[in-house]
Amino acid sequence: MSPGPARIVVLPGDGTGPEVVREGIKVLRALAEGDGLAWRVEEHPGGAQYYQKTGRELDPETVVAAREADAILLGAVGWPGASLPNGDIAGAALVLGMRQTLDLYANVRPCRLYPGVVHRIGKSYQTVWPSELVDMVIVRENTEGLYTPARGRLRRSDETEVAIDTRVITRKGAERVIRYAFELAQHRTRGAPEDGVKRVTCVDKSNVLEGCRFFRETFDRVGTEYPSIERDYAYVDAFTQWLVRNPEHYNVVVSTNMMGDIITDLASVLQGGMGFAAGGNIGDHHAMFEPVHGSAPKYAGKNQVNPFATFFAVEMLLRWLADRRADPKLARQADRLERAIGTTIAGGTARTYDQGGHVTTSEAGDRVAEAVRAVPA
Numbered sequence: 001m002s003p004g005p006a007r008i009v010v011l012p013g014d015g016t017g018p019e020v021v022r023e024g025i026k027v028l029r030a031l032a033e034g035d036g037l038a039w040r041v042e043e044h045p046g047g048a049q050y051y052q053k054t055g056r057e058l059d060p061e062t063v064v065a066a067r068e069a070d071a072i073l074l075g076a077v078g079w080p081g082a083s084l085p086n087g088d089i090a091g092a093a094l095v096l097g098m099r100q101t102l103d104l105y106a107n108v109r110p111c112r113l114y115p116g117v118v119h120r121i122g123k124s125y126q127t128v129w130p131s132e133l134v135d136m137v138i139v140r141e142n143t144e145g146l147y148t149p150a151r152g153r154l155r156r157s158d159e160t161e162v163a164i165d166t167r168v169i170t171r172k173g174a175e176r177v178i179r180y181a182f183e184l185a186q187h188r189t190r191g192a193p194e195d196g197v198k199r200v201t202c203v204d205k206s207n208v209l210e211g212c213r214f215f216r217e218t219f220d221r222v223g224t225e226y227p228s229i230e231r232d233y234a235y236v237d238a239f240t241q242w243l244v245r246n247p248e249h250y251n252v253v254v255s256t257n258m259m260g261d262i263i264t265d266l267a268s269v270l271q272g273g274m275g276f277a278a279g280g281n282i283g284d285h286h287a288m289f290e291p292v293h294g295s296a297p298k299y300a301g302k303n304q305v306n307p308f309a310t311f312f313a314v315e316m317l318l319r320w321l322a323d324r325r326a327d328p329k330l331a332r333q334a335d336r337l338e339r340a341i342g343t344t345i346a347g348g349t350a351r352t353y354d355q356g357g358h359v360t361t362s363e364a365g366d367r368v369a370e371a372v373r374a375v376p377a
């Protein structure tokens with residue numbers, strides 16, 4: 001028996017965040033028409049623009065709501081010129097803050113190329129990587145590493161002489177994200193496109209950094225508990241070229257926080273750009289899903305950006321909830337959404353500017369909502 005409708009807290013945030021989130025909710029509503037409401041949506045303000053208006057990045061009630069929610073959907077945060085007195089970007093409370101507060105230790109970023117997606121090369125749009133060669137998930141540590149808030153400056157009079165960021169790798173932090181990656185590889189039906197092998201690649205800089213050596217040792221220790229999964233290793237610098245040249249080798253990739261941040265943006269190019277890149281910030285008790293692209297202030301209010309990353313984020317959210325609540329209705333909704341996204345992309349009828357098309361954000365949402373209605377419930 002499922003315990004009533006799931007409560008989804010939505011944080012639209014800044015810039016284009018509210019525009020893409022609106023389309024995500026449109027698509028959720030279309031899903032619900034077919035098989036009844038399995039969730040409840042609740043929006044909360046917050047972000048850099050909210051900070052400029054109110055002096056708060058978010059309201060205390062929002063933190064409580066996020067903690068009590070079954071899942072969170074985040075748009076994007078950040079606005080030019082909006083920063084906190086300590087220099088951090090205003091709005092970070094919604095991203096970095098939630099990751100810490102809710103202990104969302106695994107940042108899970110699938111990188112899959114759907115047939116019909118084109119790559120922008122200079123000013124032309126082409127098929128570069130065959131879609132069957134790109135199908136991996138990058139798991140980024142999300143609560144420590146170089147993002148550990150132990151940083152500061154040494155000043156002489158008013159002049160900064162030294163700035164320090166402390167990179168912390170803990171046994172607990174490394175172990176749980178690595179275990180997440182192995183569990184994911186085990187549960188995913190598909191192995192690497194190259195050979196079908198279930199493989200986890202540890203991306204680090206263990207030839208230089210002590211924390212990375214510890215991360216890799218932990219990877220080996222945890223990995224021995226998963227004898228059916230191949231262990232694979234790459235230094236982060238070499239990885240950036242292999243990723244582009246041989247994406248088919250990768251199945252699940254695990255890395256530390258800052259390295260994971262960088263390689264996932266690079267990987268997004270393989271899937272058609274940031275317009276298609278979604279991520280889940282996942283912990284043992286909470287999860288927050290988001291398009292990775294950010295607030296894109298230049299496009300704010302123009303109804304132009306690609307909402308597909310948000311559709312993928314919604315799909316991830318539904319799947320995570322379905323698992324957690326053991327609710328087959330939610331799992332069916334995720335399957336229907338995946339099919340609707342796939343057929344819409346393949347049909348080429350929802351190409352926004354980044355794909356060389358002229359479809360607007362809201363039209364792309366209409367196309368996917370129509371496709372959802374066409375998939376039998």
Ligand code: IPM
Nearest residue numbers: 077078092095096261292294
């Ligand atoms: C991301 C973003 C964030 C990060 C920013 C907005 C703080 O780049 O989610 O990848 O650095 O983690």
Ligand code: MN
Nearest residue numbers: 261262265292
């Ligand atoms: Mn990033």
